[in-house]
Amino acid sequence: MPRARAAVRLGAVVVAGVLIAACGSGGSGGSDDAGGDITLTVDLFGSFGYQEAGLYAAYEASHPGVKIKQTDTEDEQDYWKSLQTRLAGGAGLADVQAVEVGRIASVTSQQADKFEDLNQHGAASLKSSFAAAKWSAATTGDGRVLGLGTDVGPEAMCYRTDLLRQAGLPTDRATLAQRWSTWDGYLELGRQYRAKAPAKSAWLDSVGSLFTVMIGQEKERYYNASGDLVYDSNPAVKTAWDTSVRAARDGLSAKLDQWSPQWNQAFAAGSFATLPCPAWMLGYIKGQAGDSGKGKWDVAKLPGGAGNWGGSYLTVPRAAKHKKEAYQLIAWLTAPEQQAKLFRKQGNFPSSTGAIDAIADATDPYFSGAPIGQIFGEAAKAAPVQVLGVHDKNVADQITNALSEVERKGTAPDKAWSNARKGVANATG
Known part of the structure; x- marks a missing residue:
């Protein structure tokens, strides 16, 4: 799961937390917990x-003696900073650590020595089960596989039917898809909404989410295929920036x-009518809007064509306590059967090719019966x-x-924009 899944692949209400050092100390793999049982720690x-x-x-239930303890940090930026600190110290790491797709190039090119080569545990046999791009992004130049793919983030537009009606x-999702087939059309419809909108309700949540989903429609964004940083000369970035600025000014x-927290509360309050949403956002909406939101949301095709926002990987740090068992868990969690089940229940779109075929007919009653398997499946295809850079x-x-x-x-x-450029210079060194 932007995710913040953004990065965030996100199900029900998130409980923020930081993994404490005691959850995973450095050491070799093995079943050495008290009483012979294993507690696998998962940090997301x-x-x-x-x-x-x-x-x-x-x-x-199918692995007697194994218990799973999950911790999670709501904001991916906070999570990543904490993970970097623990990787540097070689302690406090979980058996399983998630990595957002925008960070995976950093892992494979700069931190490969901090993570298990999953080929040592049999990962090579799983290669054909994953989309080629998903698999290759977590593979180093010398063939080490550092993570197994969870979801991908094909994009659509989620919207509140009750607010649009008011x-x-x-x-109607087909009518809206036609009206907002372009981003100019989407902004025009937004201006019409603003003129008659219910009190305290805006067209979209933030222009940052608009920029993110637009840039997700591009192959080259911040880096080119040669690994050069090109965000400040890329016309696609300028177009997404200018469109987002226009939305803010309008x-x-x-x-x-x-x-x-204010954004989370806004789902139930009806503070915005549309939300550019990758597939993993469906579960997040359900968690934040709750039962009262069922049937008020729907999903339509995205303006401007298909794109991808987010997706993640599950990795096993070298300093994990139970490396073998951690690999077995992530191989099971990312298998086609589990990915298909996760999509039907939470909306996380599979990176497993077998699972993609299995969910083509999926609909979601929470989202007014929207054919989410078809909408997100077509978007994924x-x-x-995308070209991923070290500091994406x-x-x-x-x-x-x-x-x-x-x-x-x-x-x-x-x-x-000048502030952004200074920030990028500082962040990329």
Whole structure:
């Protein structure tokens, strides 16, 4: 799971927390917990939906003596900083650590010595089960496999049918897909919404989410295929920036920082009518909007064509206590059967090719019966294979932070862009 899954692949209400050092000390793999039982520690950002979908319980039932303890940190940036500290010290690491797709190039190129080569545990036999791009992104130049793919983030547009209806706008997903087939069309519909919107309701949550989903439609974003940092000369980045600035100036945003407590509360309050949403966002919406949101949400195709936002990997640190058993767990969690179940229950779109075929007919009653298997499946097939750079996530964070300055503080776009460039320079060294 943006995720914040963003990075965040996200199920029910997230419980923030930081893994304490006692959860995983450095050492060799083995079954040396008290009484011969094993407690496998899993550290995530956000919720990947494993608990909510019953996967941990199923694994424990089929593996007597194994218990799974999960901790998670809601904000991926906080999670990553904590993980870097623990990797540097070689202690306090869980048996399983999640890595967001925007960080995986950093892992394979700069931190490969900190993670297990999963080929040593049999991962090579799983290669054909995953989408080629998903597998290759976690593979080093010399062939070491450092993570198994969880989900990918094909994009769509989630929207509140009740709020659109109150503003006199259509709610049919096919009609909306036609009306907002372009991003200009999406902003125009937003201006129409603003004119008749219910009290305290905006068109979208934040212009940062708009930028993120737009840039997810591009093959090259922040780096080119040669590994050069090109964000400041890439026309696609400029287009996404200018469109997001226009949305802010037109007053279409609720000015909510994603993953903040205020943003979480806004789902139930009806503070925004549309939300650019990768598949993993479905579970997050359910968790935040709760039962009262069932049937009020729907899903339509994304403006401007298909794209991808997010996706993650499960890794085993070299300093993990139970490396062998941790690998067995992540191989099971990312197997086609579990990925298909997770999508049907939480919305996390599979990276397993077998699971993708299995969920093609999926619908979701929470989202007004939307054919989510078809919508996200078509988006996944059409989405570009993206070039990932070493500091992909850092660049994205600096730009969305700058956009937040524009929408919340009224900072001039040129000044905000200059701030973003300075932030990128500091973050990338």
